Amino acid sequence: MSQAEAPAGFSTGWWREVRLRLADLPRHALELWRRSLQFRTVVITFALSSLAIFVIGLYISFSIASNLFKTQLDSALSDANDATIAAQRILEGSDAADRASMQASMAAVVQTVRSVSGSSAIAYFQPAGASVSLAPPTRIAPILQGGVITPELHEHVRADPDGQYWQSVALEGDDGADDPGVVVGSSIGVPGVGEYELYIGYNFAAAQETLAFMQLVGTIGAVALLVLLSAITLLVVRWVIEPIRSAATTSRRLAAGDLGVRMPEKGEDELATLAASFNGMADSLQARIRELADLSVMQQRFVSDVSHELRTPLTTIRLAGDVLYGQRDDFPGPTSRTVELLHTQTERFETLLSDLLEISRYDAGSVELATEPTNLVHLAGDAIESMHELAHSRGSELRLEAPGGHLDARVDPRRIRRIVRNLLGNAIEHGEGRPIVVAVDSNETAIALSVRDYGLGMTAEESARVFDRFWRADPSRTRTIGGTGLGLAISLEDAVAHGGTLEVWSRRGSGTVFRLTLPRSGVPADEEIVSPLPLEPDDIEATGPPPTGVVGAIDTEATVETDAAGRAASAKGTPAGRWEAHDA
Secondary structure (H helix, E strand, O other), X not given: OOXXXXXXXXXXXXHXXXXXXXXXXXXXXXXXXXXXXXXXXXXXXXXXXXXXXXXXXXXXXXXXXXXXXXXXXXXXXXXXXXXXXXXXXXXXXXOOOOHHHHXXXXXXXXXXXXXXXXXOEEEEEOOOOOOOOOOOOOEEOHHHOOOOOOHHHHHHHHHOOOOOEEEEEEEEOOOOOEEEEEEEEEEEEEOOOEEXXXXXXXXXXXXXXXXXXXXXXXXXXXXXXXXXXXXXXXHHHHHHHHHHHHHHHHHHHHHOOOOXXXXXXXXXXXXXXXXXXXXXXXXXXXHHHHHXXXXXXXXXXXXXXXXXXXXXXXXXXXHHHHHHHHOHHHOOHHHHHHHHHHHHHHHHHHHHHHHHHHHHHHHHOOOOOOOEEEXXXXXXXXXXXXXXXXXXXXXXXXXXXXXXXXXXXXXXXXXXXXXXXXXXXXXXXXXXXXXXXXXXXXXXXXXXEEEEEOOOOOOHHHHHOXXXXXXXXXXXXXXXXXXXXXXXXXXXXXXXXXXXXXXXXXXXXXXXXXXXXXXXXXXXXXXXXXXXXXXXXXXXXXXXXXXXXXXXXEOOOOOOOOHHHHHHXXXXXXXXXXXXOOOO
C-alpha cells in the first residue's frame, strides 16, 4: 500500500488526518521535551532504566545459558564415559570367534551404551585395515548422519584412543527443526579387530526450551518493571514538580502585576520552606513596589505642584523683566547687561518649567495626543526655517533631503515639531559649524525622519545615556542655545506616545544620527515596523555631506514663500520653500 492510499473501509480525509498527526508527533515530542521538566525526567529515567535492565538481563541470560550448557555438557561427558567403560567391559568379556558372535557382541554394546548414556544417537566406525570377515561393519544412527560427525572430531578420536572429545552440533529434532546438542567421541577396543570409534549424541532441546522460557519470563518481568518504575517516577516527579510548577505560575503572575498572588504552604519539608521563602520575597517585593509607587506619585505631584506654583511668580517676574528689557537702552552699560541677562534666564526658566510640566504629565500617564493628518516634509521644512538664524550664527548649513515621505501621517504636529526642533538644536549645538542634513522618507509601514550632523559625536557609553534627563555628554561644555537638559527625554516620550521609536547612532569624531520612526496610518499593531531610513550612515568617515546634484535640498538662505505658495507646494507633495538643484 502506498503512502497516499488509505486502508479499506477508511475515508481518504480521515487517513490524511492520521498521517498528518503522525508526522507531527516528533515535533510535539520535541516541544514537550523542551517545555516539560516532568516529561524529561520520566523519559530520562525510562531510558537509563531500560539500558541498565538490558545490560543486566543480557549478562544474566548469558550466565544462565553458559551454566546451563556447562551442566548439560558435564552430564553428557560423564554419561558417555560411563557408557564407554560399560561397553569396553562387555567386549573384554566376550569370547566371540566368528562374525555372527562378534555382531551379537556389538549389538549388546549398543544396547548397554543406550541404557547407560540415555541417548539413542549412537554410532561406531570400523577401524581402517580391520579383517572384513570378523570385524562388525560401521553403524550410524540416522540422527548422526549427514556430516554431523566432522572430520576434525574423527581425527582427534583416532589420534588419542584413550581420550574423550566432544563437539557442539545441530541435531534434528522431532519437529524437523535443528536443536542444539553435542557429540561425544571416544575409542573402544574390540578383541581380535582393533580400536573402534564410538560416538554418542546428546540433544539439548530441553535445556534450550528452559533457557527460552527463562528469557521470556525475564523479558516480561523487565517490561513490567519498566512500566512500574516509570509510573513511580511519574508520581514522585509530579509530587516534586508540582510545587515548582506552582512557583513558576505564581512568579509569572507576580511579574504580570498581580502582587497579591502567593504559593500554598503545606508541611514542613524543603518544598514548604521554598514556598514560605517565595511568599516572603513576594511580600517584601509588594511592599517595596508600593513604596516606590507612592514615592513616584509624590514626586510627580511635587514636580507638578511646584511647576504650577512657580508659574504665578514667574509671570510677574517675566512682566517686570519685559518692562526693564524694553527700557534697557536707557540704563547704564552694566545695568543694561544685567537686564538682558535677567531676560534671557527668565525665558530659560519658563522653558524649564514647561518641560517639567510636560515630563510630569508623561510620568503621570495623563498625556493625550491631538492628532491630525500632517506632512512630515512640510513640518521639517518649517522647523528648519525657524532654526535658520540659530544655525547661521553657528556656521551650520541646514539641508532637507526628502526622496519620499510626502504622504500625510496622523500625528500630533505640535509634539512632532518639538521633536524635530530638539533634534536640530542638539545637532547645531554639537555640529561644530558643519552641515546638518535632515532626511524624510517612507515605505509601506512607516514614515521616518533623521537628523545627521558631522560634529563631535559620542562614545557607545554616552549614546546609551543620551536620552537621560539632565544628562550631558561633556559636563564642562556650557549650553549656548538655552537648552534645559530635558529636550531629548521629552522627544523620546513623544515618539513612544505615537507608537514610534527615537534611536541614536554616534561615533566619536564622526558625528551623530537621530532617527524618528512613526507607523503609517492603518498599519496593524502586530505588524513589524521597518524604518525606511538607515540608522548608521554610509558616510561615516566624512566631515560633511557631498554636494547634491538632484532636486531635494532646501536652501536655508532662501526666504519662505507665501502661504498660497506653501499650499501649492503641499498639493504637489513638496515642502514650502524654494527648491533648487545643486551642482556636484
